[in-house]
Amino acid sequence: MQPRNMSMSGVVDLAAVKAAGEAKQKAEQARAEAARTGRAPTSGARLVFDVDEAGFQQDVLQRSTEVPVVIDFWAEWCEPCKQLGPLLERLAGEYAGKFVLAKIDVDANQMLFQQFGVQGIPAVFAVVAGQPIPLFQGAAPESQIRDVLDQLVQAAEQQFGIVGAPVDPQAEDEPAEAEAEVPAGPYDALLEAANQALDSGDLGGAVQAYKNVLSDDPGNPEAKLGLAQAELLRRVQDLDPQAVRKEAAENPADVPAQIRAADLDLVGGHVEDAFGRLVDAVKRTAGDDREAARVRLLELFEVIGADDPRVTAARTALARVLF
DSSP, rough: OOOOOGGTTTTTTHHHHHHHHHHHHHHHHHHHHEEEEEOOSSSSHHEEEEEEEEEHHHIIIIGGGOOOOOEEETTTHHHHHHHHHHHHHHHHHHHTTEEEEEEOOOOOOOOHHHHTTSHHHHHHEETTTTTTEEESSOOOOOOHHHHHHHHHHHHHHHHHHOOOOOOOHHHHHSOOOGGGGOOOTTTHHHHHHHHHHHHOOOHHHHHHHHHHHHHHHHTOOHHHHHHHHHHHHHHHTOOOOHHHHHHHHHOOHHHHHHHHHHHHHHHHHHHHHHHHHHHHHHHOOHHHHHHHHHHHHHHHHHEEEEEHHHHHHHHHHHHHHHH
């Protein structure tokens, strides 16, 4: 069972988005369990890994569109590195997938060392949505490091909608049929009613029905996807497309006009145009207007799904204009 609406045909791959949402929900449940038990749900190999110049593109840049990547520049001869490195590795486990730690040996990767403009080691950077962010250099108290990591995780989620997704290593060893043994959620009837309202064009009813599910189950991926679709369709249902596009073309600095045009772009299947329009609005504006464009962009990401390469590219573009 999943949200459906013919008006979204060609825009949203619902099956893919639903699967991604379910994976994210399981990740959030795993993280909650880790917080309760005090054990990280992911293996150290996934949270902490060595990176060289050959693997930097895939292991750091591409991965940073899904989870913040913290980079530890170190060397064998660096005594402070030997204290900081284990601390960062332990924190990566405690944060349970909210960030991952990439370790770069500067002696073996001089090009990366130079490209980041590292002045001395240990040095710690982060990469979010493909953009490097300096965090701190030298040894630092654990309390300060935690504060920096908290700010990084919060910024990644609030600015770009990037939330790490831990994976339970035990799940990989379980037989495939074990998934079928997981009981269905308690909201099937409510979701079916919401889906029917969406299909019938009762967008107000669909919005309220999805919100009812999310009020009790905030991480429900099907309800989040359905709500994003219903809200988008409700926003555009009374718009005059020709008038909206004319206004947006004549007033490029009018953020509300650009937002309305971006909504129409997305419903019409012009995903890159919608994202590009809002990234440009963020770039050109400041204050409340900039925030309104950024928030709407994140809302449209929800409609398309985090795994879509167009969302990944737009996150990177957004990072470039924000940093």
